[in-house]
Amino acid sequence: MNIMSTNNPLITNISEQLAKEFGAHGTPERAKFDEEAYAFYTSQILLDTRKQSRLTQAELAQRIGADKSYISRIEKGIINPSVATFYRIIAALGRSVEIMPAYGVARG
Secondary structure, three states: OOOOOOOOOOOOOHHHHHHHHHOOOOOHHHHHHHHHHHHHHHHHHHHHHHHHOOOOHHHHHHHHOOOHHHHHHHHOOOOOOOHHHHHHHHHHOOOOOOOOOOOOOOOO
16 A cells, blocks of 8 residues: 555645656755755754754854854855754754654664
């Protein structure tokens, strides 16, 4: 049974929809979309966490040794921080990142 099949026209397969709009995985168009989506997602995580921590962009920038404009560009999704910078920002916000195994992935 294909769990992605449905007779309900209001329910769609998101993978098929993304492929229609942005190309199949492995195409340059899809890679561009995936990168932009990742930048947006990352920016929202950092923006929300900074606000919850009640820090200004300037205060966060000072904690990681960067400019306020750098934090602003990250939060707007204009740039992606490196993994190292992402972890520095998270630590500066008093948070941590926990990496968990993906659901349903076989481990050896």
